[in-house]
Amino acid sequence: MRRNILVVDKDNGSLAALPELLKDAGYEVIHVHNHHETRATLAKEDFAVVIAGLEEHHAQKQDLLKSIKANTPDTEVILVSRAARVDAAVRAMQMGAFHFLSLPENPADLLVIIEKAMEKSLLQSEVNELRQMLKKQQTMPTLIGKSAAMQELKKEIARIAPLDCTVLIQGETGTGKEMVAKMLHKLSSRAQKRFYAINAGVFSAELLANELFGHEKGAFTGAQSTKEGIFEAANNGTLLLDEIGEMPVNMQVQLLRVLQERTITRVGGTSDITIDVRVIAATHRNLEQLVEKGQFRQDLFYRLNxxxxxxxxxxxxxxDIPLFCNFFMDKYSKSFDKEVTALSEDAMLALMRHSYPGNVRELENIIERAVVLCDSGTIQLHHLPQEFSKGTGKKQKATVDNVHRTLADVEQEHITQVLQSVEGNKATAAKILGIDRATLWRKLKKYSL
Structure with a gap:
């Protein structure tokens, strides 16, 4: 934590000996000599403690105090004067000064007061950091899932997020690749900076270059002013290049240079601009196969991978399907101001059998539609798309063993899966199953669960 102090005092002034004394005590000290230097220094750097010993009118010191507390409230200010009037001291304390005192005969007497001011400033900074951490956790994008695969994925995200390395995210459309990228950003040292995402497959090479690198004035017809690209805007932050497998090949060459040199050149420009951006790439395609077909550069693949x-x-x-259903029911019930809290048993069974080519995004759309159509507190089978009711369409192919299972076996297995998904919470399980707790209790007793 910062232990730096700004001493404001004229040359050979009352506090002339203080800077060296503070340095000997282990503090970082900057000494300025007038209000102009003070303002310029405070504009460039924050300080834990400011000690003002200028002999100007008290009003000037109070103006300085007011400005500091307005811009950096954690900074503690000690005002020192040869003749500290009581009324001035009271006003200063009301405005947030840590102390207002007469100039001691020995500047070393200030050290006790300064150390207390330093402790208060550092403590407040720590409290603020903890608040920011809590705020970050509250706004953290989260991945839903209790399955072994998702638990392992969450561990990997937590392990690599702080490492600031390039990451390649692979997954089918709708699985949540951008969510993972945002988690990597939020758990990294770049969390307080900007996160940008751009789909690299929807632009031509020329338009993508303009979006990523920006352009200089006059670079092409219509370029009436200089434009900053996304790489510059994301400096010190994170950039997600989604659908990287669709990026035009000639743009792949330019991206490789950026990753290697950490510089970009605006369209129509000649000067290199240094950038510090963590790049995360995502794709639903198999990049290794694209490399073999000559559709993706091997050197870029290695750089991204x-x-x-x-x-x-x-x-x-x-x-994980019941967890998602519960989450999306709650989300869209609030959005549409409806009380939809459960799924009927046949609706849940139909949802569990579906193959979801659109993955989580498809399931979300299904539940949103069902909440809109639902006229009671429970989503029924007829609230789902037509193929669910007909028993046709995108279901997974049943095996012979599944066909020959009894309804009781299917029911028992499904109740067990739901209970596991909600960690044994019977009230939540009953809601997901679309039955009351008494009915659930009877079924648990029936199946000895």
Missing amino acids: VFTLRLPALRERPD
């Missing part, structure tokens, strides 16, 4: 995260498809983690 420092660490790879793979998002499992929703059909690979069916135990």
Whole structure:
């Protein structure tokens, strides 16, 4: 934490010996000699403690105090004067000064007061940092899922987020690749900076270059002013290049240079601009296959593939489906001001059997539609798309064993999966199953669960 002090005092003034004394005590000290230097220094750097010993009128010191507390409230200010009037001291304390005192005969007497001011400033800074951490956690994008695959993915995200390395996220459309990128950003040292995302596959090479690198005035017809690109705007932050597998090949060459040199050149420009951006790439395609076909540069693949995260498809983690259903029901019930809190048993069974080619995004759309159509507190089978009611369409192919299972076996397995997904919470399980708690209790007793 910062232990720096700004001493404001004229040359050979009353506090002339103080800077060296503070340095000997282990503080970082800057000494300025007038209000002009003070303002310029405070504009460039924050200080834990400011000690003002100028002999001007008290009003000037109070103006300085007011400005400091308005801009950096954690900074503690000690005002020192040869003749400290009581009324001036009272006003200063009311305005937030840590202390207002007469100039001591020995500047070393100030050290006790300064140390207390330093402790208060550092404590307040720590409290603010903790508040920011809590705020960051509250706004943290989260991945839903209790399955083993999702638990492992969350561990990998937590492990690599602070490392500031390039990451490649692979997963089918709708699995949540941008959510993972945002988590990597929020858990990194860049969390307080900007996060940008751009789909690299929807632009031509020329338009993508303009978006990423910006352009100089007059670079092309219509370029009436200089434009900053996304790489510059994201400086010190994170940039997600989504659908990187669709990026035009000639743009792949330019991106490789950026990753290697950490510089960009605006369209129509000649000067290199240094950038510090963490690049995260995402794709639903197999880049290794694209490399073999000559559709993606091998050297860029190696540069992007420092660490790879793979998002499992929703059909690979069916135990997470009830969790998503519950989450989306709550989300859209609030959005549409409705009280939809449960799914009927046949509706949940239909949702569990679906193959979800659109993954989580598809399930969200299904639940949103169902909440809109639902005229009671429970989503029924007829609230789902037509293919669910007909028993046709995008269901997973049943095995012979599944066909020959009894309804009781299916019901028992489904109740077990729902209970596991909500960690044994029977009230929540009953809501998901669309039955009351008494009915659930009877079924648990029936199946000895």
